[in-house]
Amino acid sequence: MIPDTIPLPKDIKRPPETVLVNITPQETRVAILEENNICELHIERNSGHGFVGNIYLGVVRRVLPGMQSAFVDIGLERAAFLHIVDMLEQKQNPDETQRIEHMLFEGQTLLVQVIKDPINSKGARLSTQISLAGRFLVHLPQDEHIGISQRIENEEERDSLRERLNALLPENACHGYIIRTSAETATDHELQADIDYLTKVWENIQKQAKTCLPESLLYQDLPLSLRMLRDMFNDNTVQILADSKLNYEKMAQFAQLYVQGAADKLRLFQGERPLFETYGVESAINQALKPRVNLNFGSYLIIESTEAMTTIDVNTGGFVGLRNFDETIFKTNLEACYAIARELRLRNLGGMILIDFIDMTLPEHREAVLQEFAKALSLDRTRVTLNGFTSLGLVELTRKRTRENLNHVLCEFCPVCEGRGRLKTAQTVCYEIQREIVRESRRFDVKQFRIIASQPVIDLFLDEEAQSLAMLIDFIGKPISLETDRYYSQEQYDIVLV
Incomplete structure (x- = not known):
């Protein structure tokens, strides 16, 4: 029995956000706090930048007709993976059946972009459809389509933005764009600046592709501190605190040019204690590496991840405070909804996720828990698909996986137990x-x-x-x-x- 997909509400008011940017010579860490609770953590280390968004001149090493995919060398440790669904020709003609062996051959050089970082033993995932992100627009240089973010729901606003963008583009323009949510408040001057900037970036990539050797990096996305300003700043951002003077000045300069609203919220943190320690982020990170998450009144979650999926178990623990057992279970499950949604974001858990809420006998309780869970998940910036209860009483969801989860970034397998989590007696x-x-x-x-x-x-x-x-x-x-x-x-x- 396949459970029905539960739509996530789109009109939920987001809570105020505080963004903390901790920068050292070795790494940059960005924490996002909602109502003083850390809900997102992004880490970028100088020894191992993320690859999503990078553009390479790749070399096709193997074409696999049976899997309709190919392995492409882009200069990383493992060959990257390219599937037919991520080929530009297939995306432009989704109703026509394409064959990858008719498009690619071994030894062919190919312009590709990373859309998923290497995860565990899997290489990076690639696309031949290039996209370049700006503050208000995403440039699609191989396309002619103008799309609009689904988060902009008002039809009049959508039509107005499309008309404004068309008016700014040259008459012979053959490039496509996606209008981002942040463009709702952008002026024509800001949109034009985005167009000019993205056009220059694409021209530079094309120039390098003609002169660089295969497996060369042609374009790398902005560092995390600037990417945060471009992608994560929104109207709910109350303040942005950075603890490095040099990088604060770079962020301020970037904000003045591209994200002027963020410039007014940006502050240099100068406290007696370190930034992350002051706001309790260090302890929250350490807690997020543990399987147990304590809730109020003695209830708790157990979160266990494997390569195949993540399972989350909800337990009442010592919580027996309400008048009857059904109400105790219901209240525990409601509290768990927001805790689970926050942990998914904080730990960056992706793929298939199964949640074992405590069994509820009343149908109205089950429905209320699903609706509350949908509200909690709607705050996630990553795409989430929520399904109802399965025949086994489990709630099933999928969360798009684009980068390593927190445990993989900060930890490694124990050499003593070899990752089992148990020792022989x-x-x-x-x-x-x-x-x-x-x-x-x-x-x-x-x-x-x-x-x-x-x-x-x-x-x-x-x-x-x-x-x-x-x-x-x-x-x-x-x-x-x-x-x-x-x-x-x-x-x-x-x-x-x-």
Whole structure:
């Protein structure tokens, strides 16, 4: 049974936002606070910029007709992936069936743009439809279509913006544009400045494409501090605080030229404590790396991510404060709606997400939770598709994945447990060692065996497993000595043949 898609409301009033920009020589971090709660975190490190928006002169390495896709080298560690649906020809003629093997061949050079960063073991995803983002417009140099952001809903306003843009374009213009939401309040002068800027950028890209070697980077998007001003600033932004004087001046200059409304909200932070510590962002980041999220009155969430999907479990915990059990469950689920929506944004969780709300017996409670959840998700800048309850009572949604989630950016797999999140018990390791000694005693004729292991494992051999060790010595007929290495993890051991 496929659940129905729940439409997200578009007329929800966004809460006031405070933007914090922390800049060091190593990285830039941008945190967005709504009503003093951190809801978004963007991190860009100098050692590994994100690639979305970058334009490359790629080389086709393999064409896969069966998958209607190709692998393209753009100079990154892994080859990037190009699917037929992201080819310009297919986008311009969606009703016609195109074949990628008729468009591409191995060794062909190709102008491509990254639309998804490399994630886990997957390479970047590419498109041959180039788009260049400005403050008010997105330039589509290979297209002639003029589109308008879906967030601009008033038809009269949409028609007016389209007419204004057409009036500013040259008569022989053959380029397309998408009018962004921020263009609602833009003057003709500001729109013209955007057109001129984006036109120059495209001309420069074309010039480089003729002279640069294959696998060259032709265009890189703005750094995060300036991209934030261009893409995230809106009417609900109350203030923007930056803690680097040099970068504050660059941001102020950029804002004066392209985002004048942001210039009035931009401030240099000069506090006694670091910016992120002052606003509690550091502790919120550390908490966002943990699976458990505490809610009010003792209830909590458990968030677990795998490569395939993310699962979220809602629990009442110690919350038993209302008059009856149904009301307790209902109130917990309502509170969880906003907490889950915020955690999805903060942790940047994407792909398929399954939520196990606490079972509700009343249909009206289930419907109210879905509607409240839709309201909470409507604040997300990333595209979200919400479905109703499945036959198993789970709520299913998808969230567009364009970059690594917070855990992947800040963490790596534990070398001790190898990403399992669990360690073998000392007893399990003891039995592994004994089995291996039996195998080795049959293969080699040695005088004795020496076990080198962690302290908990050696302690167990000397205490609870002393009798089994003695039985093993009798069985193989060779002495066994024990040695502790304090640098060994609990699962690590060596058996030395003497």
